Amino acid sequence: MADAQAIRDELASLAIEARDALSKATSEDEVEEARVRYLGRKGRLAQCMAAMPGLDASERPAVGQAANQAKAELNTLLDEAKQRLAREKAKAASAGFDPTMPGRAPAPGSLHPVTLVMEELCSVLQRLGFDVVSGPEIETDWHNFEALNMPPDHPARDMQDTLYVTDSVVLRTHTSPLQIRSMLATEPPVAVIAPGRVFRRDSDLTHTPMFHQIEGLLVDTASSLADLRGVLSSLCRQLFGPDTKLRFRPSFFPFTEPSVEVDISCSICGGHGGVGQDPCRTCKESGWIEILGAGMVDPEVFRHVGYDPERYTGWAFGLGIERVAMLKYGIGDIRMYFENDLRFLGQFA
Numbered sequence: 380m381a382d383a384q385a386i387r388d389e390l391a392s393l394a395i396e397a398r399d400a401l402s403k404a405t406s407e408d409e410v411e412e413a414r415v416r417y418l419g420r421k422g423r424l425a426q427c428m429a430a431m432p433g434l435d436a437s438e439r440p441a442v443g444q445a446a447n448q449a450k451a452e453l454n455t456l457l458d459e460a461k462q463r464l465a466r467e468k469a470k471a472a473s474a475g476f477d478p479t480m481p482g483r484a485p486a487p488g489s490l491h492p493v494t495l496v497m498e499e500l501c502s503v504l505q506r507l508g509f510d511v512v513s514g515p516e517i518e519t520d521w522h523n524f525e526a527l528n529m530p531p532d533h534p535a536r537d538m539q540d541t542l543y544v545t546d547s548v549v550l551r552t553h554t555s556p557l558q559i560r561s562m563l564a565t566e567p568p569v570a571v572i573a574p575g576r577v578f579r580r581d582s583d584l585t586h587t588p589m590f591h592q593i594e595g596l597l598v599d600t601a602s603s604l605a606d607l608r609g610v611l612s613s614l615c616r617q618l619f620g621p622d623t624k625l626r627f628r629p630s631f632f633p634f635t636e637p638s639v640e641v642d643i644s645c646s647i648c649g650g651h652g653g654v655g656q657d658p659c660r661t662c663k664e665s666g667w668i669e670i671l672g673a674g675m676v677d678p679e680v681f682r683h684v685g686y687d688p689e690r691y692t693g694w695a696f697g698l699g700i701e702r703v704a705m706l707k708y709g710i711g712d713i714r715m716y717f718e719n720d721l722r723f724l725g726q727f728a
């Protein structure tokens with residue numbers, strides 16, 4: 380014989396527990412869990428019902444009524460919990476936050492073409508034994524000009540449209556002051572490269588007021604232009620392909636003697652001056668493209684840094700990074716590098 384009081388107690392406590400569980404539910408899954416636990420086919424209410432037939436006939440109607448009441452109450456609690464969750468979800472969504480939305484993947488960035496070429500140049504030259512050095516972008520007139528054999532009023536200064544900070548301080552117009560700084564810092568042998576920003580008052584299709592150069596300097600007891608040619612050939616072949624040819628033309632820089640300008644065979648038309656019937660615009664049909672200035676370090680420069688020009692020889696070169704990147708990637712307008720247009724920058728990922 381089942382115990383009527385025990386069933387009543389169970390009905391009362393399951394109602395209290397269900398109310399507690401459903402008021403705390405924070406998801407539809409938790410509501411469903413509670414439904415199964417209290418109202419499911421094998422749930423606690425179903426177990427009370429199953430015990431009914433064992434009751435004394437006189438107690439059955441009252442206990443049955445209590446069970447029906449408990450069932451009605453459970454259904455109401457479930458509905459309320461579901462409505463509350465729906466309200467909360469709508470509120471969160473209208474506040475601009477929908478926790479059920481899938482996340483957005485962040486767009487990965489990519490390296491700037493100037494950075495890519497700079498890193499490639501550095502890694503090739505580092506493998507050839509050069510150390511990377513750097514120096515200030517705001518430079519003294521002495522490091523930028525005078526120690527490089529360009530005294531005040533030297534006409535060569537006119538070629539570099541200089542941005543002056545004060546009479547004796549400039550935004551460096553080239554990376555060549557790093558030749559001076561490196562030689563002042565150590566005794567020979569010296570083998571350094573110096574990548575960095577330089578500044579000139581200049582702006583058109585092929586010039587921006589800020590651009591990048593990489594300087595190379597080697598000083599030893601027996602260095603020659605032949606070594607320079609070997610290093611530059613190796614560099615250009617790795618950058619532009621194994622068939623790239625090099626051409627040295629005589630030139631002038633105050634800090635090198637002799638000085639050369641170095642051309643490579645045009646990477647666009649392969650040095651033929653044209654592609655099929657079309658003339659090559661990149662090299663203006665000449666088949667050659669100038670990419671850097673170089674030469675043997677002038678003895679006068681050695682004197683400025685306290686090196687003995689009778690004992691040491693050296694060579695230096697300076698190369699524009701943007702120009703190399705333009706050739707390598709076929710970019711026509713240098714200003715595109717600095718407009719921060721992601722449609723352009725995203726192509727180098």
Ligand code: PHE
Binds near residue numbers: 632672674695
């Ligand atoms: N500094 C020179 C320029 O900016 C390039 C150069 C560097 C030439 C080293 C010779 C030797 O034009």
